[in-house]
Amino acid sequence: MTHALSTSFVTRVPGWPRNVAAIALFALFVPAIASAQGDGPRTYWKGLSGTNVIPVIYTTISGNTNPFDPSHTVNADGNISATLMLAGFAKVTAVGDRAASVQVLFPMGSLSGEAVVDGKTYGQSAGGFGDPMLQVGLNVVGPKAMKALPDLLRYEPRFSIDLIGSLAVPIGEYHSDQPLNIGQNRWYGRIGAPVVYQIGNWAPERRTTLEFLPAIWFFGANNDFVGQTMENDVLFQLEGHLTHNFTKSFWGSLDAAWYSGGKATIDGVAGAKLNNAGLSFTAGYMINDNTQLTVGFGSTLGDNKPEDLRLSQFRVTLIYGWHSLVEGVKRLGGN
Amino acid sequence: MNWLVTMLGIVGATAFLGGPAAAAAQDAPRRPNIVIILGDDLGYSDMGVFGSEIRTPNLDSLAKDGVRFTSFYTHATCSPTRSMLLSGVDTHINGLGNMDEWAAPNQFGVPGYEGDLNDRVATLPALLKDAGYHTYMVGKWHLGKAPDRIPAARGFERDFSLLDGGGSYWDMMSFTALSPRSLFTEDGRYLTKLPKDYYATKTYTDKLISFIDANKGDGKPFFAYVAHQAPHDPFHLPKDWRDRHVGQYDRGWDVLRKERLSRQIELGVVPKGTSLAERMWFLPDPFVLAPATRAVFGRKMELYAGMVENMDFHVGRLIDHLKKIGEYENTIFIVFGDNGAEGADLFGMIAGAPGTRDFLFAAMNWSKTDPKSWGEPGSYPSYGPAWAQVSMTPFSQYKGMTTEGGIRNALIVSGPVVKRPKGSINGGFMHVADIMPTLLEVAGTAYPKAHNGHDLPPLIGKSWMTVLAGRAESPRTDQDYMGWEIFGNRALRQGDWKLRWQWKPYGTGDWELYNLASDPVERTNLAAQNPDKLKALLALWDEYANANNVIIPSRSMFESADDKLPQRFPDDAGYPPIMYHGQFVPPAALIKK
Numbered sequence: 001m002t003h004a005l006s007t008s009f010v011t012r013v014p015g016w017p018r019n020v021a022a023i024a025l026f027a028l029f030v031p032a033i034a035s036a037q038g039d040g041p042r043t044y045w046k047g048l049s050g051t052n053v054i055p056v057i058y059t060t061i062s063g064n065t066n067p068f069d070p071s072h073t074v075n076a077d078g079n080i081s082a083t084l085m086l087a088g089f090a091k092v093t094a095v096g097d098r099a100a101s102v103q104v105l106f107p108m109g110s111l112s113g114e115a116v117v118d119g120k121t122y123g124q125s126a127g128g129f130g131d132p133m134l135q136v137g138l139n140v141v142g143p144k145a146m147k148a149l150p151d152l153l154r155y156e157p158r159f160s161i162d163l164i165g166s167l168a169v170p171i172g173e174y175h176s177d178q179p180l181n182i183g184q185n186r187w188y189g190r191i192g193a194p195v196v197y198q199i200g201n202w203a204p205e206r207r208t209t210l211e212f213l214p215a216i217w218f219f220g221a222n223n224d225f226v227g228q229t230m231e232n233d234v235l236f237q238l239e240g241h242l243t244h245n246f247t248k249s250f251w252g253s254l255d256a257a258w259y260s261g262g263k264a265t266i267d268g269v270a271g272a273k274l275n276n277a278g279l280s281f282t283a284g285y286m287i288n289d290n291t292q293l294t295v296g297f298g299s300t301l302g303d304n305k306p307e308d309l310r311l312s313q314f315r316v317t318l319i320y321g322w323h324s325l326v327e328g329v330k331r332l333g334g335n
Numbered sequence: 336m337n338w339l340v341t342m343l344g345i346v347g348a349t350a351f352l353g354g355p356a357a358a359a360a361q362d363a364p365r366r367p368n369i370v371i372i373l374g375d376d377l378g379y380s381d382m383g384v385f386g387s388e389i390r391t392p393n394l395d396s397l398a399k400d401g402v403r404f405t406s407f408y409t410h411a412t413c414s415p416t417r418s419m420l421l422s423g424v425d426t427h428i429n430g431l432g433n434m435d436e437w438a439a440p441n442q443f444g445v446p447g448y449e450g451d452l453n454d455r456v457a458t459l460p461a462l463l464k465d466a467g468y469h470t471y472m473v474g475k476w477h478l479g480k481a482p483d484r485i486p487a488a489r490g491f492e493r494d495f496s497l498l499d500g501g502g503s504y505w506d507m508m509s510f511t512a513l514s515p516r517s518l519f520t521e522d523g524r525y526l527t528k529l530p531k532d533y534y535a536t537k538t539y540t541d542k543l544i545s546f547i548d549a550n551k552g553d554g555k556p557f558f559a560y561v562a563h564q565a566p567h568d569p570f571h572l573p574k575d576w577r578d579r580h581v582g583q584y585d586r587g588w589d590v591l592r593k594e595r596l597s598r599q600i601e602l603g604v605v606p607k608g609t610s611l612a613e614r615m616w617f618l619p620d621p622f623v624l625a626p627a628t629r630a631v632f633g634r635k636m637e638l639y640a641g642m643v644e645n646m647d648f649h650v651g652r653l654i655d656h657l658k659k660i661g662e663y664e665n666t667i668f669i670v671f672g673d674n675g676a677e678g679a680d681l682f683g684m685i686a687g688a689p690g691t692r693d694f695l696f697a698a699m700n701w702s703k704t705d706p707k708s709w710g711e712p713g714s715y716p717s718y719g720p721a722w723a724q725v726s727m728t729p730f731s732q733y734k735g736m737t738t739e740g741g742i743r744n745a746l747i748v749s750g751p752v753v754k755r756p757k758g759s760i761n762g763g764f765m766h767v768a769d770i771m772p773t774l775l776e777v778a779g780t781a782y783p784k785a786h787n788g789h790d791l792p793p794l795i796g797k798s799w800m801t802v803l804a805g806r807a808e809s810p811r812t813d814q815d816y817m818g819w820e821i822f823g824n825r826a827l828r829q830g831d832w833k834l835r836w837q838w839k840p841y842g843t844g845d846w847e848l849y850n851l852a853s854d855p856v857e858r859t860n861l862a863a864q865n866p867d868k869l870k871a872l873l874a875l876w877d878e879y880a881n882a883n884n885v886i887i888p889s890r891s892m893f894e895s896a897d898d899k900l901p902q903r904f905p906d907d908a909g910y911p912p913i914m915y916h917g918q919f920v921p922p923a924a925l926i927k928k
Contacts, residue, residue: 149627153634153706154581201574203708248705 038239080113235262377672378726401749423771439888451479461490487523587621667750763809
């Protein structure tokens with residue numbers, strides 16, 4: 001073959017450091033607490049320890065349940081529309097050799113519609129701040145935590161399992177005289193075990209994953225639900241995602257979710273338990289090394305009966321991530 | 336005439352292989368098969384038996400069954416080496432006076448500078464075929480693309496060949512907009528598509544095995560030229576071969592060179608006391624690099640190691656097959672790399688600058704630059720000068736240069752003609768052009784005076800048979816010499832002395848003189864201290880140049896090197912100290928509480 005001169009060495013490393021910053025952004029732990037899509041695709045990919053993430057999620061939702069309430073208690077014949085916004089902060093860290101994360105998410109927004117409680121129809125609207133949710137996650141199976149840039153460069157999820165725990169703090173805006181609220185006036189949370197399975201090569205332009213999130217939601221009692229007590233059984237939620245990169249920056253996902261349980265009991269009168277599924281599509285685009293935009297639409301399936309969960313949503317997520325080391329490299333203008 | 340040569344050859348071979356021909360006619364062993372395994376850009380120290388940490392058990396097994404040669408010379412780039420291998424004639428006569436890609440204006444149209452293996456030379460496969468051998472070729476040809484220059488026209492009975500100098504290992508993708516598809520031939524026919532599940536190294540091996548099997552049992556020996564594309568960049572590699580050395584090379588090139596040198600001394604490949612050649616002056620000490628930078632560069636070497644190991648695996652398949660069909664014991668293996676390891680940024684050169692046609696082509700077809708994509712179709716990983724120097728441990732520089740790191744390579748010969756102790760090492764002065772006379776002797780044939788109506792130029796090599804038989808340490812006397820010239824870089828070796836001229840700043844832009852016995856890594860230019868020796872070797876250079884019509888190119892890829900590369904300074908270890916000073920830790924007793 002031919003022969004050429006090598007005049008620049010360190011500065012001509014393909015993929016460096018752009019891919020470093022880009023991968024760091026995948027360290028996102030963004031539970032969408034009121035989403036037909038669940039937490040969403042690519043939520044449990046790992047990032048460099050020390051990465052900071054701010055997600056901002058905008059969702060419009062319509063259906064027969066309060067989207068701010070993850071128990072998805074069905075209001076048969078109800079018709080509720082909501083505009084939901086979530087903002088949060090997540091920090092990627094490590095516990096020993098395992099990747100870990102801590103995050104907090106603040107829901108806010110407005111909703112309006114009709115709800116039927118004890119035979120009485122309420123037509124109302126609500127707005128304000130919801131219940132903030134705290135979540136911690138710990139990887140238990142899969143690659144070790146990425147504590148240094150070489151770990152990040154070599155990261156492939158292969159097969160990973162995390163354990164997560166979420167807890168919502170009932171300090172959101174709540175009015176006991178109306179059934180539809182932003183805050184839920186009760187403690188609730190979940191435990192889950194997100195799974196990421198890598199399919200094929202990890203080349204950025206063709207990454208493919210199959211992801212699952214089995215989770216169980218627990219709900220405390222709301223002792224002042226329009227003057228009554230509302231309780232919910234535990235709710236089992238399973239969401240799945242088949243994700244694929246079409247280019248290095250653009251990816252898509254086919255998402256499915258299944259809900260079972262969560263039967264609501266209001267003042268001793270039990271409702272129906274959920275057994276519903278949803279399907280959605282998500283497209284994601286890396287705007288730059290720090291910013292990712294995703295757009296998704298999802299809807300429940302087989303929701304013709306009044307007692308079926310009926311939920312349709314359009315969701316836009318903007319995620320900004322940074323790591324002090326990568327930002328420092330950028331400030332120096334270096335490659 | 337050919338039948339007579341063949342018959343004479345058979346008789347001669349029988350005599351050579353032991354015993355009067357007439358008496359041994361019934362019992363005479365069949366002439367040996369010959370397999371030449373060429374690693375493209377394979378470095379001197381890349382095989383385990385030459386000091387590598389890369390695992391090459393199959394190539395090592397050939398060395399342990401045969402003999403290693405530590406002073407074997409090729410040319411500084413691939414097609415000139417291949418031309419001498421297959422013709423036994425100097426490059427400036429056989430058509431590769433310059434690489435086709437770099438012929439200079441003053442060389443245009445000059446016989447000997449055609450850029451392909453011209454028809455004024457006879458080829459080794461043609462002569463072996465005439466002598467009754469089956470002749471097979473698989474792999475990279477790079478000696479011409481015209482119908483009268485392809486392997487089938489140059490003596491190969493069966494072939495599956497990449498005609499270009501490189502390309503994708505996965506498909507027919509080539510490098511430039513004007514030549515977007517690699518050219519392949521199979522049995523003399525140009526291909527429009529490749530076999531299903533094509534991967535170069537695997538497919539070449541599959542094809543060769545099928546060629547061998549097709550004629551198995553007909554009583555004729557075979558000559559197989561296995562010109563692997565591997566480990567030439569791009570480092571295209573099946574996924575399961577990519578991650579066998581993860582993190583191993585993060586320690587950087589200096590550590591790896593030291594480790595390889597240490598093993599080479601232990602193995603006896605180089606004598607005790609051998610030092611390392613200077614690190615290229617524009618390369619950093621990896622000690623100063625950030626861990627991530629070392630990881631990225633290390634990844635390149637991880638892939639290169641995978642390329643070599645994958646090639647070794649397929650060589651193992653061939654060896655196993657020959658054992659299975661009972662031909663291994665009667666097969667001569669000759670293994671070497673075609674030139675120094677590749678230290679240049681070929682892709683940077685191929686892709687050109689933004690706004691050019693080739694840049695656009697590269698953007699469309701070769702732009703998978705993320706390390707996670709390396710090895711995939713559309714990626715072009717290569718390892719650069721730092722790792723090329725590791726591959727050429729302990730020598731100076733790499734491919735394209737007439738330093739030892741450009742032209743000296745590892746050689747293994749095994750098989751029935753080797754009578755030296757198994758696993759032994761020899762330091763005799765050997766040259767790639769020696770292979771032609773050696774194998775003609777093995778086949779019991781002779782180099783003809785004319786071929787296809789052309790008077791043939793003389794062979795420049797010397798048969799190795801006395802060396803392989805253990806009756807001599809070198810095919811050359813101290814008075815014999817060999818010369819090299821490519822891109823204007825020149826060298827001549829006679830005995831322990833080496834004369835060298837290289838473009839600045841790779842060289843001084845003047846003649847330099849080295850004693851390879853005391854300074855095999857060419858650190859100390861003795862030209863000023865030994866004017867008589869310099870003068871004597873310059874006279875030999877003139878003799879060589881005149882005899883072989885050497886035309887120093889009026890243009891060269893190195894003509895602007897001195898302007899583009901950083902100013903050259905010595906690579907004094909530990910300089911400047913500021914780069915190596917750690918945090919001062921005061922005595923605990925003096926620390927203010």
